[in-house]
Amino acid sequence: EPEVTQTPSHQVTQMGQEVILRCVPISNHLYFYWYRQILGQKVEFLVSFYNNEISEKSEIFDDQFSVERPDGSNFTLKIRSTKLEDSAMYFCASRDMETGINEKLFFGSGTQLSVL
Amino acid sequence: GQNIDQPTEMTATEGAIVQINCTYQTSGFNGLFWYQQHAGEAPTFLSYNVLDGLEEKGRFSSFLSRSKGYSYLLLKELQMKDSASYLCASREAGTALIFGKGTTLSVSS
Numbered sequence: 001e002p003e004v005t006q007t008p009s010h011q012v013t014q015m016g017q018e019v020i021l022r023c024v025p026i027s028n029h030l031y032f033y034w035y036r037q038i039l040g041q042k043v044e045f046l047v048s049f050y051n052n053e054i055s056e057k058s059e060i061f062d063d064q065f066s067v068e069r070p071d072g073s074n075f076t077l078k079i080r081s082t083k084l085e086d087s088a089m090y091f092c093a094s095r096d097m098e099t100g101i102n103e104k105l106f107f108g109s110g111t112q113l114s115v116l
Numbered sequence: 117g118q119n120i121d122q123p124t125e126m127t128a129t130e131g132a133i134v135q136i137n138c139t140y141q142t143s144g145f146n147g148l149f150w151y152q153q154h155a156g157e158a159p160t161f162l163s164y165n166v167l168d169g170l171e172e173k174g175r176f177s178s179f180l181s182r183s184k185g186y187s188y189l190l191l192k193e194l195q196m197k198d199s200a201s202y203l204c205a206s207r208e209a210g211t212a213l214i215f216g217k218g219t220t221l222s223v224s225s
Contacts (some may be wrong), residue, residue, distance in 0.1 A: 031162075033212060033213075035215075041217070042155075042203075042215055042216065042217040042218060043159060043203065043215040043218075044215075045212045045213070045215075048212045056211055056212050068181055091158055091159075093174070103147065103164075103207075104149065104161040104164060105213060106161075107158035107159050107160070108158060109157065109158050110158055111156075
């Protein structure tokens with residue numbers, strides 16, 4: 001079964017450094033998402049991306065964050081200057097264009113980001 | 117904006133039936149989803165309701181009442197492997213899926 005893949009699985013960085021989290025969505029999917037989950041808390045929506053542009057973003061997704069689809073397969077999340085509170089599991093997700101039940105999201109296994 | 121409420125924790129024994137409730141408030145309802153998340157893993161899709169009523173899928177069923185802003189996930193014949201968090205999520209038309217805080221279910225023998 002096709003799956004969303006994310007790299008790296010773990011990322012440790014110093015506060016103030018830039019990080020890029022990488023995702024390869026399922027190949028025929030057209031909608032891409034980033035969510036994050038701070039330890040013990042809920043899965044929070046960050047941003048959605050469709051047709052090479054951001055379609056929706058949350059209050060969390062401030063100027064420190066950016067997303068890019070640099071080629072036909074990768075989807076990246078960049079955090080420009082990491083803060084301690086950015087430490088979380090970051091999930092990439094994708095879905096196809098279908099509506100209704102087929103709007104279900106397929107999640108990658110996540111990147112655990114630790115900011116020291 | 118959307119608001120989703122579900123109990124934080126539930127416990128049950130193997131072979132039992134458990135019902136996990138979810139209430140939601142949204143201005144333009146466009147579907148209610150349930151996901152399962154094992155500790156340290158990604159959420160995986162369980163069920164979807166957009167019309168009132170019960171959707172049955174093996175040991176798992178999900179119910180929706182749009183007028184009450186209410187859904188539940190019913191798990192039958194519980195197994196140890198069902199110990200996980202169950203996430204209720206809703207979306208408004210044209211927006212992303214928003215998750216509740218999740219209900220952590222512990223199944224004991």
